[in-house]
Amino acid sequence: MHLSHEEDDYNVSLSRFESMLKTNKVFFFDSEEFEEIILHYLDMGKASLAKKALKLALEQHPRSTGLKLVQIEMLIYDDKLDAAEKMLNELYAIEPHNEEIYIQKANIYSKRDQHEKAIEELEKALQFTDDYADVYNLMGMEYLFMDNLELAKHNFIKCLEVDVEDQAALYNVVYCFEFLDQQQEAIAYLEKYIDKNPYSEIAWHQQGRLSYSIKNYENALRCFDYATLIDDEFIGAFMEKGKSLEKLKRFEEAIEAYERTIELEDPTSYALLRIGKCHEKLGNKAEAIKFYNKTVHEDPLLDKGWIAITDFYIRLKNFQKALFYVNKALAIDNENQLYWKRYATINRNMNFYEEAEFGYRKAVEFGDAHLDTWLFWIDILQFLGEFDSAIQTLLQASEFFPDEYQIEYRLAGMYYMLQQNDKGKFHLTNGLQLNANNRTLMEELFPVVWNKKIVQNVISKHVKS
Template sequence: MSKKTKADLMISKLIQEFEHVNSNRTRIQWEEKALLKLINHYERINNFEKALEVIDFALLTFTVKSEFYLHKAQILIALQKPLAAIDILEQALKNNPQDSNLILYKAKAFCTMGEFATALNLIEDIKRSQHKADDVEILLVEAFIQESMKDYDQMFYKLQEALKLNPNNTEALEQIWISVEISKKFEESIRLHKELIDNNPYSYLAWYNLGHAYSCLGMYQQALEALDYSYLINPHFEQACMDCAELALQENLFEKALEYFTEASERFGEDSDLSVNIVECLIKLKRFKEAKSKLHKAITQDPYNDELFYYLGECYSEEKNWTKAIKYYKESLEIDPEREEFHFGIAKVFEMTGNLRKAEFHYRRASYCGQEQSQYWARYISFLIKNNLPEKAQKALLKSDKVSTGADLLYCKAAFHYLQGDEKKTISILEEALVDDFPQRHIFEELAPEFATGQLYTSMLKYFIAEIQ
């Protein structure tokens, strides 16, 4: 029998015994350890009502045990009842006036009330009276107070100090990323977590935090390696697995992303959102048959997930089965008519099948639904230019200028001015676009092929290629 099964059986037995004793109001002597196991169990599953019931029962017998008072105070603070927590802590302090943990929780309670000065004064009292300036628990509470005060720099430094004293402190490792993300101390976080890993190469949380710091600095390969180590060390760490998958997908490492998403599905259980992730990878890998099979199965379990229908539309579109593609795009739009990618998908199919009126409608809707994203405007404007609708193209360009920016829009604008006969403006805008994003020049070349094959454009390209090199 596994350790987990034994533990589960033990907890079940304790629950039954406690319920029997409590319901019959039987007075029997319980061991302190057994009651603490019950309390920890109820806290772990967030059943605070039952946890408080066990604590109150325990306090009838163990009237001077600080641990039960601490558990009760912790729950009351979590339930946003700081005054009740302070009251229970003051009762406990009558029996144990020098118990620093009781005072620390009292500081946390005052902190949750916004009484930051009182909370910090209690911390200073402990430091002076008990000579504990470098105590990890004190530093953790100080970090909690700094977080509540929104001083994330100081929160980071307190947690860093705590980790230098105890590199394996789980609470500090779990909390420090909040301070890093908001204070932008990514370089400092990398240095700290590398040091922690040197001391303990198997600290999965240190690897996890390191990965996120790398990711925020755009160092995606290093980030993926660090997150991968985190998951390898602790294969039960679901978030690390999902973060690996999402980062791999972001970096177009579709095989690797598929591997992680599949692992997450098998180990932690599949849902429709995870099915969507897996399908997205399969489509990128052009494994349409597998993708469709998975989507049809997922739809039977979650018939209101718009993305499942959208990706079916994508599959059939890739296979040039226009009728089915339109069918499933329409179903996705029936569930959510404001999703820009759904309009964009169906617009492309209508354009391919020659239904230009509907294509124009959905390209416009995609642009307005995702108005901050330049790619939708660029495709809409390109469509209007190609179909000789200059007035509409001009209006779309003016609208896009107010809500979005991007080199793709500059290329569209350059092409528009060229076709209107304004070569001077064309060159000026084109120079800006080439500096911003040289590879996207194909947008202009498709819209203005005559200019793109001329000597002037060729000379411009040679100049920019020389500059890049």
């Protein structure tokens, strides 16, 4: 690739400047060369070199407005806002039509969290600038800081009307649409944008992502296909393409998309995990476990990898191995309700009831709000003979599930077993009122209680009435 004359000159200037620093010789640069050198070092995060260049620049060009504006920009960067403001006021007296003065004033106001005043300055800049896109972009950012997403979106759109290839503005427009929960409007906007700029892989990718979020997987796939045709090294688009193909149950093609991401870059644990899941869906168990093992080898701290292996062995009913791997996941995230529930289920299947009880208790403690989790926990407490704990847990569960017959029948059975017949009758009546057809649940869980005459009398009266 041949460098343009501008790039060539720029590199020569940079080389001459760095040579000057090494030899302590003084070379002459025009003010624009100095500006480019300073901004290069700022972009590289080399503030000390930028300051050296600025000092030399001002020595050679003490009256250059451009260099003074760069100096102001550096003062703002260093939070020396008062000094920057003083210099801006001096420049304003000389060049009141210089849009950069208003932009830097806006930067100062923005740094002081005075975003309305920043916007006022940017509106003044619009009267004098030739770079409307940059000013609209800055206004959009100020409105973002103010959480005014509608006006932020409006300004980013205006920026794109002037500079259709401004990728940062495009991302920001989509962000605003999404934040405002306007996915359909975002897709419609991107369709119009693509009509003007059909080779924007970013626009196709964003439209695909939005289509995926509203479960339009066919359109998502179409968009990701276009994005990868435009840029055949677009890793994110290949990854999203794989996800869309999975949703469409086209697992072999999904594997190809994920494998493409691995060809382009070092394997990611996420891609390896998805390939494993696809192989498992295809019934390729040996390939599935191979990729799951690669996943945790690539990232041993990825709990989702260990859980994938756990679920693989649960489906094979190999609970011994499943227990080993769920413990690996819990070692990484021991506050995950889903992992504790798996731990409990595995132990229950292995008849390790005390461990299962502990697992269900932890799952509830960390936010599991599913009825079956509570019921498994309670039934194990009953099996272990911990009736008081079982009753307390049932009463706690009834606060979350006030109209659940399965809780009422269990409470009735527990109280009858403890000879607290009045309480037993109360909860049995509640259960019958909620769901009399499933009253045989009492017989399954409490056969001794079921055969008691006082229990059958309550049931008979309810059925007859």
